[in-house]
Amino acid sequence: MKEFGKHYLVEFIGCDSDKIASASVVETIMLEAARLSNATLLSHAFHQFAPQGVSGFLFIAESHFSIHTWPEESYAGVDIFTCGKEMDAQIAIEHLEREFAAKSVQVKLLSRGIDKK
Amino acid sequence: MKEFGKHYLVEFIGCDSDKIASASVVETIMLEAARLSNATLLSHAFHQFAPQGVSGFLFIAESHFSIHTWPEESYAGVDIFTCGKEMDAQIAIEHLEREFAAKSVQVKLLSRGIDKK
Numbered sequence: 001m002k003e004f005g006k007h008y009l010v011e012f013i014g015c016d017s018d019k020i021a022s023a024s025v026v027e028t029i030m031l032e033a034a035r036l037s038n039a040t041l042l043s044h045a046f047h048q049f050a051p052q053g054v055s056g057f058l059f060i061a062e063s064h065f066s067i068h069t070w071p072e073e074s075y076a077g078v079d080i081f082t083c084g085k086e087m088d089a090q091i092a093i094e095h096l097e098r099e100f101a102a103k104s105v106q107v108k109l110l111s112r113g114i115d116k117k
Numbered sequence: 118m119k120e121f122g123k124h125y126l127v128e129f130i131g132c133d134s135d136k137i138a139s140a141s142v143v144e145t146i147m148l149e150a151a152r153l154s155n156a157t158l159l160s161h162a163f164h165q166f167a168p169q170g171v172s173g174f175l176f177i178a179e180s181h182f183s184i185h186t187w188p189e190e191s192y193a194g195v196d197i198f199t200c201g202k203e204m205d206a207q208i209a210i211e212h213l214e215r216e217f218a219a220k221s222v223q224v225k226l227l228s229r230g231i232d233k234k
Contacts, residue, residue, distance in 0.1 A: 004185075059174065063185050066183065068121075077229045079198070
């Protein structure tokens with residue numbers, strides 16, 4: 001495997017529905033998660049869906065964070081793609097878990113790049 | 118499994134380095150891929166890195182497309198998160214393969230949501 005980055009796919013389950021329903025709240029929490037993980041933020045954008053749901057994206061020098069929320073299901077799906085050695089995605093995941101008041105978190109970690117097998 | 122969406126992680130290998138080095142070329146190709154797959158585009162943003170590399174993101178009603186390119190390695194990593202039944206990510210992947218002139222493509226398809234096992 002020639003690896004270019006690591007990709008974390010994270011399911012936040014049993015979240016505080018009010019928090020994950022608000023684009024501005026989700027944005028604040030995601031930006032802080034990126035900062036804590038030592039990511040280098042380049043730009044970001046968030047969408048508020050009607051009747052509910054938020055999508056958000058952070059461009060970082062190390063690749064990206066994304067989030068999509070389903071407040072009616074207390075569920076948020078996040079992915080973090082990182083190609084740097086300086087940032088620690090686990091710290092971001094722990095911050096999101098705490099701030100979303102998630103009852104459980106499921107993480108899949110995948111290598112991104114060229115599988116030579 | 119309570120599934121909220123499907124997440125395609127796609128490795129494009131042996132790409133045309135000139136094409137994947139240009140943010141404007143990659144943007145045009147990605148927007149067309151989204152259109153062909155019947156995605157509903159909400160907004161998009163692309164970054165040109167120096168000395169090389171492109172990152173891009175499309176917000177769609179069905180979730181997102183992202184791309185990160187390593188022109189010096191002829192490699193582009195794409196992910197497509199879709200929660201709709203109307204769009205066909207496979208059509209987007211085939212368009213990207215053709216336009217990037219990729220020599221090979223590796224696709225991982227994951228369910229996003231709550232794993233009850």
